[in-house]
Amino acid sequence: MNTIRVSDATAWEHCPRHAWFVLHPPEAEEIEVDRFEELIKTLGDEHEAEVLAQFETFETAKSVAHTEALMEAQMPVIYQPQFFDAELNLIGVPDFLILEGSNYRVADAKLALSIDGKKAIKAQLATYRRLAQSPLPALVFLGDGDIAEINPQDDAVGETFVSEMQALRLQDTQPDTHYSYSKCSPCPFSHFCVPEFKQAGELTLNPMVQARAADGLRNAGIKTLAKLANSSPTELPDVPYLKGEAKKTRAILQARSLRTGEIFKVEDVDLPPGDYLHFDVETDPMARGGEGEVYLWGFLTPASHGPVFEYIWKEHGERADEQGWVAFLQLVRDFRERFENPYFVHYSNYERVQIRRYAERFSNQTDDIVEWLLADDGPLLDLQKLLKAAYVLPVMSYGLKSICRDPRLVNFQWRLEESGSQWSVVRYYDYLGAETETLAAEIKAEILTYNEDDVRATEAVIQWLERIEAER
Numbered sequence: 080m081n082t083i084r085v086s087d088a089t090a091w092e093h094c095p096r097h098a099w100f101v102l103h104p105p106e107a108e109e110i111e112v113d114r115f116e117e118l119i120k121t122l123g124d125e126h127e128a129e130v131l132a133q134f135e136t137f138e139t140a141k142s143v144a145h146t147e148a149l150m151e152a153q154m155p156v157i158y159q160p161q162f163f164d165a166e167l168n169l170i171g172v173p174d175f176l177i178l179e180g181s182n183y184r185v186a187d188a189k190l191a192l193s194i195d196g197k198k199a200i201k202a203q204l205a206t207y208r209r210l211a212q213s214p215l216p217a218l219v220f221l222g223d224g225d226i227a228e229i230n231p232q233d234d235a236v237g238e239t240f241v242s243e244m245q246a247l248r249l250q251d252t253q254p255d256t257h258y259s260y261s262k263c264s265p266c267p268f269s270h271f272c273v274p275e276f277k278q279a280g281e282l283t284l285n286p287m288v289q290a291r292a293a294d295g296l297r298n299a300g301i302k303t304l305a306k307l308a309n310s311s312p313t314e315l316p317d318v319p320y321l322k323g324e325a326k327k328t329r330a331i332l333q334a335r336s337l338r339t340g341e342i343f344k345v346e347d348v349d350l351p352p353g354d355y356l357h358f359d360v361e362t363d364p365m366a367r368g369g370e371g372e373v374y375l376w377g378f379l380t381p382a383s384h385g386p387v388f389e390y391i392w393k394e395h396g397e398r399a400d401e402q403g404w405v406a407f408l409q410l411v412r413d414f415r416e417r418f419e420n421p422y423f424v425h426y427s428n429y430e431r432v433q434i435r436r437y438a439e440r441f442s443n444q445t446d447d448i449v450e451w452l453l454a455d456d457g458p459l460l461d462l463q464k465l466l467k468a469a470y471v472l473p474v475m476s477y478g479l480k481s482i483c484r485d486p487r488l489v490n491f492q493w494r495l496e497e498s499g500s501q502w503s504v505v506r507y508y509d510y511l512g513a514e515t516e517t518l519a520a521e522i523k524a525e526i527l528t529y530n531e532d533d534v535r536a537t538e539a540v541i542q543w544l545e546r547i548e549a550e551r
């Protein structure tokens with residue numbers, strides 16, 4: 080029978096079926112290691128090493144028995160102590176045991192900036208404390224150098240984790256769960272689940288139907304996408320996240336679109352006249368202790384002027400982040416002078432959020448360019464918002480890649496086969512660590528190609544929208 084590892088709490092928090100797959104690995108199936116996950120692990124290991132270096136003396140545990148001997152000998156700090164509970168079939172290896180008086184305190188190093196709402200961290204630390212039989216609250220050495228204490232009331236989270244994992248360990252069949260694009264698309268088991276969801280007509284493949292709405296619809300007898308597609312808004316009960324005629328109509332049209340491939344127009348697209356510059360940022364989400372730093376601000380100048388890719392790249396150095404931001408503001412200022420009525424087309428709210436965050440970071444809230452960009456009637460144009468308001472498309476996600484790559488829709492393909500925002504972050508770290516200038520230049524060129532394709536993709540969406548609008 081498979082052993083439960085306390086570190087499986089991450090899979091447990093992600094999805095019960097993911098945790099089940101960890102305990103019942105599919106046979107003959109090599110799960111591909113995700114390079115972004117590897118990068119997070121490397122950064123986590125570096126953080127752990129930094130915390131370890133703060134202790135004057137420590138000893139690394141080599142086994143469960145060795146851990147017991149070190150605890151018996153009251154070693155001040157035990158690194159990677161090992162525990163095994165045979166009754167629960169549970170293995171736990173916290174990062175540290177720290178002696179305080181005659182008791183040990185369990186501690187872990189995490190890249191997170193806070194433990195608020197972090198169920199997996201709380202479950203892990205509470206379970207380590209249980210395995211180590213420590214009476215002291217566990218500690219987390221956070222990514223920004225702060226230390227958080229796990230509240231003993233979080234023991235309940237640890238108990239839930241252990242009991243649910245025990246149940247999953249004994250369960251022969253996959254637990255029922257829902258689809259969610261953000262949860263399932265990065266999951267290593269998506270190629271098992273997604274075809275099954277499609278086969279079953281799972282309601283949550285519809286991006287307008289969240290898990291709790293799907294439960295409510297099922298209780299009302301609407302159990303599949305087909306059934307939803309053939310419903311009328313008046314037949315649908317009010318369920319969580321699906322109340323009111325407009326939302327219900329949209330959910331039904333979405334189900335129809337997914338089944339037939341048909342595109343439904345809901346309202347006119349409001350594209351203001353002007354010079355469209357396409358804008359996309361690449362951000363390192365781990366930098367600044369998790370607040371993120373933009374390493375590439377990319378633009379495509381208006382098609383009417385012959386589109387040119389222009390960008391600001393964050394170089395190495397202590398002040399590089401601020402220099403990148405100042406250069407971005409200057410470039411936007413230039414664009415405002417070069418083009419008569421510029422709009423910066425971006426996809427989703429992320430670019431606006433980054434500009435606001437940078438303005439706060441460097442106290443530029445009253446800068447005229449910042450105020451202009453962030454004004455309600457300013458030049459930032461969220462294309463995703465416009466598109467979603469106007470059309471129902473046959474997609475499980477309204478992400479840029481889903482809509483662009485679909486040959487029935489925009490049919491725009493990225494030049495680099497292996498690319499994406501997480502891929503770009505991994506390559507940026509490769510760039511920072513490159514041993515030669517030639518290699519660094521090659522990696523930078525790849526990342527620029529990817530970002531240029533992102534801004535060309537929003538341009539392609541605009542052109543596609545104009546075309547389908549004209550055809551209607």
Ligand code: SF4
Nearest residue numbers: 094097263266269272
């Ligand atoms: S693909 Fe989705 S449902 Fe399946 S295990 Fe992963 S997260 Fe869970």
